[in-house]
Amino acid sequence: MVLMAAMSSHLWAAGGAHVELETMPVNLNDKHSMQRGAKYYVNYCMGCHSLQYSRYNRVAKDLGMTDKQVLNNLVFTGQKVGELMVNAMPTEDSAKWFGIAPPDLTVISRVRGADWLYSYLKGFYLDESRPYGVNNSVFPSVGMPHVLWELEGLKKQVHHAEQEPDDGHGGGHGASKTQYELVVPGSMTEEEYDRAARDLVNFLVYVGEPAKLVRRHGIWAILVLILFLVAAYALKQDYWEDVH
Ligand code: HEC
Numbered sequence: 645m646v647l648m649a650a651m652s653s654h655l656w657a658a659g660g661a662h663v664e665l666e667t668m669p670v671n672l673n674d675k676h677s678m679q680r681g682a683k684y685y686v687n688y689c690m691g692c693h694s695l696q697y698s699r700y701n702r703v704a705k706d707l708g709m710t711d712k713q714v715l716n717n718l719v720f721t722g723q724k725v726g727e728l729m730v731n732a733m734p735t736e737d738s739a740k741w742f743g744i745a746p747p748d749l750t751v752i753s754r755v756r757g758a759d760w761l762y763s764y765l766k767g768f769y770l771d772e773s774r775p776y777g778v779n780n781s782v783f784p785s786v787g788m789p790h791v792l793w794e795l796e797g798l799k800k801q802v803h804h805a806e807q808e809p810d811d812g813h814g815g816g817h818g819a820s821k822t823q824y825e826l827v828v829p830g831s832m833t834e835e836e837y838d839r840a841a842r843d844l845v846n847f848l849v850y851v852g853e854p855a856k857l858v859r860r861h862g863i864w865a866i867l868v869l870i871l872f873l874v875a876a877y878a879l880k881q882d883y884w885e886d887v888h
Contacts, residue, residue, distance in 0.1 A: 663782050668762035668842055670849050675708045679717075681847025682707060684840060686718045686729075688791050692738060692746035694730040695851055701725040706850065744787050753852040758845050765792065765841040769824060770800045781822065796837045797830030 671677060682703060685695075704714040704725065711725050719725065739745040753761060763782045768790035771779035776789040778798070790798070802825050832840065 663763075665759040665763045665782065666766065667759050668845055670758045671846060672850055672853075674846060677843045677846045678707050678850050679709060680840070681843035681845070681850075683717050684792075684844050685847055686720065689749070689844075690729065690731050692731065692742075692788075693749045694728075695750050696728055696730050696748050697750050698729045698851055699726055700729060703729070703851075742787050746788065749848060749851070751852050753845070753849040758849055761845045761848060762841055765844060766796075766838070768793070768796075768799075770798055770827060792837075792840070793828075793830065795830045795832045795840060797826050797832075798828040799824040799826045 700714050700718055700723070701711060703709075703718075704711060709717075714725050721731075756764070760782060764780060767781040767783070768778045769781065770777060773779075774785065775787075778790040778793075780786040780788075781801075790796075802823050804823060830837065
């Protein structure tokens, strides 16, 4: 499943070479950024996307929050701090509503990369032909509404022909630069929204860190393997006893 997603993202990268991603320096030492990201995530994303391997209290510990802060800032669903960060929306229902089920985002940062996610969160623009009235510059025909529009506002694409002097090739590659123009302002300035997008991506990168998963499950996996080995060895001894 993860592999398939990774492959398709690779294809996307190959096919969408002309889509420029904005770069975003990930900072996993910035706990405040990740805390804000977690808060945005719970408020704006978790209604549709679960994080099925994360528990609130684990996230709280990693990001340096107290259980009380978690209850006040992150848990709105009556869940307990020890519970998994999964949403209440049944997958079949959401698939019916959206045409496609919103994926769990635990490993999305590993599949897509931070730059892609950052560009995606900043890539929504008005497009009347789409069911939600928005399209996305790095995920064309995306089936997700622009859930952060109240923060960012709504913008439209404007194409500027590149200012190169006409070299007689009739504009050969039809080069045009895509820019955005704010149509409906949001509650945040552009800098504030950029920061919110970075916070969300920092949080998603933290969530997708494999080291964390290994820390949690690795030792048990090894113990189970050792147990199997011992059992297999004992069994073998047993067989050979009969053979001799
Ligand atoms: C109303 C439901 C809904 C909400 C809320 C929502 N999403 Fe989505 N999201 C979707 C759906 C549906 C898709 C699948 C889109 C598709 O494949 O066309 C999706 C896809 C995505 C993808 C792309 C996954 C891929 O295939 O690579 C990312 C990343 C994503 N969402 C991030 C977010 C983030 C971050 C938030 C919160 C800021 C959020 N979503 C909030 C419904 C939602």
